[in-house]
Amino acid sequence: AQSVTQPDIHITVSEGASLELRCNYSYGATPYLFWYVQSPGQGLQLLLKYFSGDTLVQGIKGFEAEFKRSQSSFNLRKPSVHWSDAAEYFCAVGARGNTPLVFGKGTRLSVIA
Amino acid sequence: DADVTQTPRNRITKTGKRIMLECSQTKGHDRMYWYRQDPGLGLRLIYYSFDVKDINKGEISDGYSVSRQAQAKFSLSLESAIPNQTALYFCATSDPGPLDVRANVLTFGAGSRLTVL
Numbered sequence: 640a641q642s643v644t645q646p647d648i649h650i651t652v653s654e655g656a657s658l659e660l661r662c663n664y665s666y667g668a669t670p671y672l673f674w675y676v677q678s679p680g681q682g683l684q685l686l687l688k689y690f691s692g693d694t695l696v697q698g699i700k701g702f703e704a705e706f707k708r709s710q711s712s713f714n715l716r717k718p719s720v721h722w723s724d725a726a727e728y729f730c731a732v733g734a735r736g737n738t739p740l741v742f743g744k745g746t747r748l749s750v751i752a
Numbered sequence: 753d754a755d756v757t758q759t760p761r762n763r764i765t766k767t768g769k770r771i772m773l774e775c776s777q778t779k780g781h782d783r784m785y786w787y788r789q790d791p792g793l794g795l796r797l798i799y800y801s802f803d804v805k806d807i808n809k810g811e812i813s814d815g816y817s818v819s820r821q822a823q824a825k826f827s828l829s830l831e832s833a834i835p836n837q838t839a840l841y842f843c844a845t846s847d848p849g850p851l852d853v854r855a856n857v858l859t860f861g862a863g864s865r866l867t868v869l
Contacts, residue, residue, distance in 0.1 A: 648792065671856045682756075682842060682860040683795075729794060733856035737802060739785060739810065740856060744794035 641666040641732045645743035652720050653751055660715040660746050662704075662730030671733035672713040673740065674704055678726045686728075689713065700724070725750045755779050758843050758861035766869050771830040773864045775843030782848055784826040785858065786810075786818065789840040798841075801826055802848075833868040840865050 642665045652658055664670055671690050675683040687698025694706040704715045713730060730743040756777045765771055775784065782803050787795040797810030799818040807818060815837060819827045830837055844858040 645794075673856070675858075675860075682862040683844075683858075684860075685857065688857065739797055739800050740858060741797075742787075742795040744792060 641670060641734050641738070641741050643730050643732050643741055643743035645728075645730055645746050647746045648744070649747045649749065651749040651751060654722050655719050658715075658717045658720045658724070658748070660728050660730075660748070662713045662715065662743060663711050664713060664730075664732040665711065666732055666734060668735070669708075671735075672704070672706060673731040673733065674698065674702070674713075674715050675729045675731060675742075676700075676726050677729065677745075683729065686715070720748075720750055722750045722752070724748060754862065756843055756845055756859055756861035758841075758864045760864060761862065762865045764867045764869065765833055767832075767834055769833050769868075771833050771866065773828045773841055773843075773866070775826045775828070775861060777824050777843075777845045777859075779845050779847070779859055780823075781845035781859070782823065783846040784820065785844045785846075786816075786826070786828045787842045787844060788812065789842060789863075795842065798828065830866075830868075833866075835868045838866060838868045 644663045673688045674686040677683045687696050689696050689706045697703050702717050727745045727747045729745045731740045733740045759774045785800040786798040789795050796812050801820045817829045841864045843861040
């Protein structure tokens with residue numbers, strides 16, 4: 640079975656600074672990888688996904704993530720954070736076959752002026 | 753209207769009461785899921801259904817039951833609510849698609865916040 644670890648519970652960054660949120664997964668084959676964002680009081684919105692091919696994937700809102708098989712990682716990055724990016728971010732891993740997504744515990748991002 | 757609609761959005765109830773959370777979708781997706789979100793624990797899968805005749809337990813199904821009334825409707829019930837079932841509950845859908853790819857892309861409802869006193 641697959642599993643996901645998000646090592647950082649809470650991160651605070653200054654507006655305009657760069658951001659990297661960490662995600663490590665465990666799965667025996669090539670996984671499907673996702674980042675979702677949950678704004679306060681909202682449901683989850685898909686930011687980006689990796690299925691195959693180019694290991695650097697672009698998402699919405701200026702986010703990108705890089706799949707590194709050797710490190711079992713799928714870290715989320717943004718070059719310049721905006722105050723509206725304050726939210727909770729969830730990494731998730733999926734697998735081929737009829738297996739539902741498994742989510743990490745989330746990283747809460749705070750943005751300060 | 754939202755693609756995935758959850759009702760009620762907020763509910764406060766007492767220990768021992770029966771509660772039903774409802775989910776309906778207009779995506780035409782076969783697959784539906786119920787997740788529970790607790791602070792610091794992320795999202796955990798309660799039940800999922802791949803079609804009307806298919807129901808599967810997830811990671812934390814104890815104390816919960818579900819009903820898939822139609823392709824578009826998937827309800828979660830708490831037969832006798834207890835305080836540690838206080839949480840934010842999410843319904844989600846996905847479309848099987850070729851090579852499982854689309855099956856892994858979830859569309860979420862806005863959530864149902866349940867408080868059990």
